[in-house]
Amino acid sequence: xxxxxxxxxxxxxxxxxxxxxxxTKKMKKAKLYFALTDVPQIDCDVKAGKIINPEFxxxxxxxxxxxxxxxxxxxxxxxxxSVCSAAIHSGIIDNTGGKILVQKVAGHSGYRGSxxxxxxxxxxxxxxxxxxxxxxxxxxxxxxxxTLEYSSSKSTAVKSEPKKLEQDLKAxxxxxxxxxxxxxxxxxxxxxxxxxxxxxLTPATQTATTTPTPTxxxxxxxTTMPKPTxxxxxxxxxTVAAAAKTRPxxxxxxxxxxxxxxxxxxxxxxAASRQVQAAQGRGQNTAFRGTSTSASNRNIxxxxxxxxxxxxxxxxxxxxxxxxxxxxxxxSWKPGxxxxxxxxxxxxxxxMDGSWSIGKRRFxxxxxxxxxxxxxxxxxxxxxxxxxxxYGDDPSTEFNLKTYANxxxxxxAIEKIPQKGGLSNVGKALSFVNxxxxxxxxxxxGGAPNVVVVIVDGWPTDPVEEASRLARxxxxxxxxxxxxxxxxxxxxxxxxxxxxxxxVCRTNGFxxxxxxxxxxLHKVVQPLVKRVCDTDRLVCSKTCLNSAxxxxxxxxxxxxxxxxxxxxxxxxxxxxxxxEISDTDTRIGAVQYTYEQRLExxxxxxxxxxxxxxxxxxxxxxxxxxxTGAAIRYASEQLFSKSKPNKRKIMxxxxxxxxxxxxxxxxxxxxxxxxxxxxxxxxxxxxxxLEAIATDPDKEHSFFVDEFDNLYxxxxxxxxxxxTEFNSQPRN
Numbered sequence: 001x002x003x004x005x006x007x008x009x010x011x012x013x014x015x016x017x018x019x020x021x022x023x024t025k026k027m028k029k030a031k032l033y034f035a036l037t038d039v040p041q042i043d044c045d046v047k048a049g050k051i052i053n054p055e056f057x058x059x060x061x062x063x064x065x066x067x068x069x070x071x072x073x074x075x076x077x078x079x080x081x082s083v084c085s086a087a088i089h090s091g092i093i094d095n096t097g098g099k100i101l102v103q104k105v106a107g108h109s110g111y112r113g114s115x116x117x118x119x120x121x122x123x124x125x126x127x128x129x130x131x132x133x134x135x136x137x138x139x140x141x142x143x144x145x146x147t148l149e150y151s152s153s154k155s156t157a158v159k160s161e162p163k164k165l166e167q168d169l170k171a172x173x174x175x176x177x178x179x180x181x182x183x184x185x186x187x188x189x190x191x192x193x194x195x196x197x198x199x200x201l202t203p204a205t206q207t208a209t210t211t212p213t214p215t216x217x218x219x220x221x222x223t224t225m226p227k228p229t230x231x232x233x234x235x236x237x238x239t240v241a242a243a244a245k246t247r248p249x250x251x252x253x254x255x256x257x258x259x260x261x262x263x264x265x266x267x268x269x270x271a272a273s274r275q276v277q278a279a280q281g282r283g284q285n286t287a288f289r290g291t292s293t294s295a296s297n298r299n300i301x302x303x304x305x306x307x308x309x310x311x312x313x314x315x316x317x318x319x320x321x322x323x324x325x326x327x328x329x330x331x332s333w334k335p336g337x338x339x340x341x342x343x344x345x346x347x348x349x350x351x352m353d354g355s356w357s358i359g360k361r362r363f364x365x366x367x368x369x370x371x372x373x374x375x376x377x378x379x380x381x382x383x384x385x386x387x388x389x390x391y392g393d394d395p396s397t398e399f400n401l402k403t404y405a406n407x408x409x410x411x412x413a414i415e416k417i418p419q420k421g422g423l424s425n426v427g428k429a430l431s432f433v434n435x436x437x438x439x440x441x442x443x444x445x446g447g448a449p450n451v452v453v454v455i456v457d458g459w460p461t462d463p464v465e466e467a468s469r470l471a472r473x474x475x476x477x478x479x480x481x482x483x484x485x486x487x488x489x490x491x492x493x494x495x496x497x498x499x500x501x502x503x504v505c506r507t508n509g510f511x512x513x514x515x516x517x518x519x520x521l522h523k524v525v526q527p528l529v530k531r532v533c534d535t536d537r538l539v540c541s542k543t544c545l546n547s548a549x550x551x552x553x554x555x556x557x558x559x560x561x562x563x564x565x566x567x568x569x570x571x572x573x574x575x576x577x578x579x580e581i582s583d584t585d586t587r588i589g590a591v592q593y594t595y596e597q598r599l600e601x602x603x604x605x606x607x608x609x610x611x612x613x614x615x616x617x618x619x620x621x622x623x624x625x626x627x628t629g630a631a632i633r634y635a636s637e638q639l640f641s642k643s644k645p646n647k648r649k650i651m652x653x654x655x656x657x658x659x660x661x662x663x664x665x666x667x668x669x670x671x672x673x674x675x676x677x678x679x680x681x682x683x684x685x686x687x688x689x690l691e692a693i694a695t696d697p698d699k700e701h702s703f704f705v706d707e708f709d710n711l712y713x714x715x716x717x718x719x720x721x722x723x724t725e726f727n728s729q730p731r732n
Contacts, residue, residue, distance in 0.1 A: 038146045039099055039136070042083060044069050048131040049079035052149040054104045057136050060084035065095040070728065071121040073111030078127035079104070080724075087133045089119035099136025104129060113447055113727060122727040123447075125720055344377065344533035346384050347401055347444055349437050351429050351454045354390040354420035358457040362518045363419045366455060369521045371411040376529045379407045384533070385443060386410060391429035392422030397436070402443030426460035430467040430503070434474055449541040451532050453479045454503070457518075459486055459494045468503035472584045473646040475542020478504050479532065481524065483515045505540040505584075539585075544726035545578065546585035548648040549603050551639045553631050555655040556592040556622035559684065564708040565621040568654055568682075571711040573616045575652070576609070578719050583607040587647075589639045590616065593631035594624025595660075599638050628659035632666040632677075632693065640675050650722065651677045653693055656708075658686040667693045676725075677701065678718065682708055 039057050044064035060083070069082035077086045087093045087100045094117070108130045113123035138144055350373075352366055370388065377384045385401040398417050404410040433452055438444045452471065459482075468478055480500045486493070496502065504511035510531060513524050535541070552572050556565065572590070579586040583604070590600040600619050606612045635651060643649045651670065670677060679693040681704045694701035700721050705711055 039144075040146060040148045042148070044082060044084050046083055047080055048077070048083050048086075048102060048104065049129055050150055051083075051102075052151055053145055055102065055142065055144070056148055057099060057101050057138060057144045058083065058148065059099050059136075060087060060093060060097045062095060062097045064088055064097065065118050067120065071119055072113070072124040072127070072724075073108070073130070074114045074116070074121055076105070076108060076111070076130050076132060077121075078108070078111050078124050079129035079131055080124070080127055081121075081131075083131070083133070085119055086121075086131075089114075089116050089121050090133050091117050092133050092135060101134045101136050101138070103132045103134070105132060106130065115445070115447070120446075122724070124727070125723050126716070127720075344384050344529075344535075345382070345445075345448045346451050346532055346535065346538075347438060347448045348377075348384055348386045348451045348453070348532060349401075349433055350386065350388045351395070351426070351433065351452060352388055352390050352398075352417075353424060353455050353457050354392045354422070355424040355457065355461075356392075356421045357424065358518075360419065362457065365518045365521060367414050367417060369455075369525065371414045372522060372525045373529060374407045374410045374414065376525055377407065377533075379404065379410050381405055385445070385448075387437065387442070388414065388417070389429060389433055389437065390417065390420050391425060391432075392420040393425060394422070395425075395429040395432040396420070397442075400437065400442035401445075423461040424456065424458070425462045426454060426456060426499075426503075427462040427464040427467040430454070430464060430471050430478070434467070434471040434476060438474075438476065449477060449535055449538045450475055451477045451479065451538065453481060453528065453532065455481045455483070457483050458490075460499055461495065463496050464499050465496060465502040469584065470646065472505055472540045473547070473644060475540060475547065477532075477538045477540040478511065479528070480504055480512045481515065481521075481528065482512070483518055483521060485514060505538075510537060539580070543580075544723035546580040547646075547726070548579070548650050548722075549587050549589065549640070549643040550576070550579065550650045550652065551589045551591065551603075551635055553635050553651060553653040554590060554592045554600075554619070555594075555626060555628070555653075555657070556624065557594050557626040557657065558623045559626070559657050560621075560708075562621050564656070564682075567708045567711060569616055569619055571654070571715065572652075573613050574712065574715045575718060576612055576616065578715070579609075581607070581609040581612055587644075588612045590619065591631060591635045591639060592619060592622055593627065593634070594622050595627050595630075596624065597631050597634035597638075598622065599634075602639060603642060603644075626655065626657050626659055627661045628653070628655055628689065628693070629661040629663040629666045632663065632670055636666070636670045636673060636675060640670070640673065648726070649673075649675045651675050652680065652718070653677065654680045654682065655685050655690075656682045657684045659689060663689050664692045671695050678721075679703070680705065680711075680714070680718075682706075682711070 039059045041059045041061065042051075044061060044066065045068075064082065064084035065088050066085070069085040071081045071085045071089050072078040073081065073086075075090065077089075083100070083102060084093075084097070087098075088095060092098075092100050107126065107128040109126050111122075111124040111127065111130075113121045115121075350370055352370065354363070358366070374386055377386060379386055387400040387403065388398040389395050390398055399410075399413060404413060430452070436442075438450045440446075444450070471478060480503060482500060491497075500512050501507045513528060515521050515524055531537075539546075554568060554572065560568070576588050579588070581588060587603040588601075588606070589603045592598050592600055601615050606615055632651075632653070640649045640651070667677060675695075677693055677695045679690040679702045681687065681690040681702075683706065685704065687704060690702045690704065703714060703718070705714060
């Protein structure tokens with residue numbers, strides 16, 4: 001009896017415990033359901049930066065997979081991006097919409113564009129804030145808002161009447177000129193604090209010697225290359241304290257300050273760091289690893305972080321010219337083995353020599369060489385793609401980038417190529433590739449560098465210099481592999497002496513390999529593959545920093561003054577030095593104007609960065625009236641009319657007052673002629689004129705700065721806008 005009672009007691013207890021647990025589960029589910037049904041909905045065009053909440057769950061509507069909703073980055077996105085379109089790009093939702101979790105994190109030093117899930121994301125050099133997207137499930141212990149808080153797109157500052165604004169500006173100028181040395185000291189301290197960090201550099205990264213940045217590099221144990229990391233201790237954002245738009249597309253910059261991570265972000269910073277590191281490390285090879293698969297993005301990172309990579313050119317030249325070195329490199333690779341995985345992402349075209357001069361046996365050796373290169377590259381949709389153009393009298397495409405998606409099929413197809421015959425018209429072949437090969441229809445991927453490798457037996461039978469120049473200016477990286485160069489007695493037959501140096505992207509030995517005999521061609525498979533996959537050194541890849549003719553139109557009127565004019569020149573120099581300057585990269589020109597105009601130097605005057613910066617420093621202050629309209633017309637006729645083909649024409653006009661003549665008609669004429677105009681107004685500049693000069697004020701082509709001394713804080717924003725517009729343009 002007693003045993004029965006005890007058993008009954010325990011049975012009732014178990015039933016009660018089970019019922020209590022079930023009730024608790026139901027209650028939690030009910031709470032969760034209530035929480036998730038109270039999710040705010042956002043539109044497709046809502047950008048993360050417009051939402052103040054540092055972490056939130058939101059519901060995206062259908063139809064956000066559209067090119068008009070811009071996305072910047074991969075895995076981690078700039079807050080300038082559409083939230084819902086970023087969620088589709090990352091694969092969290094599809095075009096039918098759904099719930100997503102958004103976590104804000106600190107600004108990033110660079111965002112890599114990519115194509116994923118039907119959405120093309122763009123590259124961006126840097127942005128003040130980032131965000132991550134994940135499944136719309138609440139994190140434990142986090143309360144999510146049922147209503148999102150949006151920032152106002154308008155300035156909260158009350159607009160002053162013109163007369164009062166004039167009085168305020170005069171008062172500010174008087175106060176600032178009262179003690180210029182003290183003011184300069186304060187500004188210097190502000191700049192120092194803004195950029196001061198204490199990065200810890202490993203031996204692998206100590207060659208970087210310029211301005212420190214908030215990101216540091218550590219060495220991944222699995223590789224000898226540096227791996228970028230971002231930790232909570234080094235994540236910082238910079239803001240323009242009083243930046244506000246007084247009109248659409250017009251920035252007002254007063255001063256800058258620095259801030260650390262928002263306290264509300266601290267709970268997700270560590271997770272963001274791990275996710276970024278995982279994204280950067282995913283699919284990367286341990287032997288040759290870069291910080292990004294995009295050469296465009298990499299160039300942007302290098303320019304904006306202030307850390308410049310020093311290339312051991314002299315060392316590499318000695319190594320490349322050494323037969324023993326080539327043999328040593330080849331010993332580590334045998335036919336049938338792949339050297340690279342998906343981290344080598346290039347779009348590659350080989351120009352194979354099909355002329356009669358090489359004969360059938362050497363043509364067969366050439367095909368065997370190309371097959372080994374295809375095998376070593378490990379062709380694939382996420383890695384390198386390879387096509388072949390055969391040239392003789394006329395070039396023809398054997399197959400394009402999308403014809404074969406793996407090395408085996410490509411290698412088999414190469415063996416079946418018949419010889420064309422004819423002359424060795426390399427120049428004609430380079431023109432053909434530039435105009436026809438690298439197109440979306442032929443499989444060009446946009447974000448991958450374009451590379452052409454020209455194989456030449458002896459020497460070309462037509463000129464190559466002009467065709468090569470146009471190809472380089474289109475962003476094509478040109479390599480030459482020359483076999484059995486001309487003997488002394490044959491050199492008089494060469495149409496264009498030093499044709500290799502005239503054709504390649506750089507004459508530092510990196511872009512050219514000379515092979516003494518066709519029978520030793522197999523030895524250069526590995527050296528060549530290493531070079532075409534070293535995307536850090538593909539200097540001809542077309543980016544926003546190396547593909548423009550930039551003309552500065554500088555106000556030298558009496559109202560500027562000598563001291564402020566020097567400040568303007570420093571502003572011009574600070575912008576110029578961020579670009580890659582050479583005769584085939586970005587070129588710089590300058591015009592100064594008052595009532596009259598003066599061409600300080602043209603685009604073809606200086607071909608090195610140091611020469612350009614020295615020329616800017618030597619510009620002397622003119623003084624006079626302000627005829628901005630005439631200056632725009634003069635710059636269009638004397639500067640931009642001599643711009644090169646395939647170059648973007650960018651005009652940056654700086655003025656401090658209202659023009660005595662009309663600016664609208666000459667500005668419209670410049671726009672029609674393809675000039676992209678940015679206007680920078682200081683102090684007394686007229687806002688309506690700045691907007692008329694700018695090509696598109698809605699795309700932030702027009703800026704206003706209260707004081708000359710604040711121009712320095714606007715450099716990065718201007719370059720960022722130039723790069724954003726460049727990356728948003730469709731690629732052919």
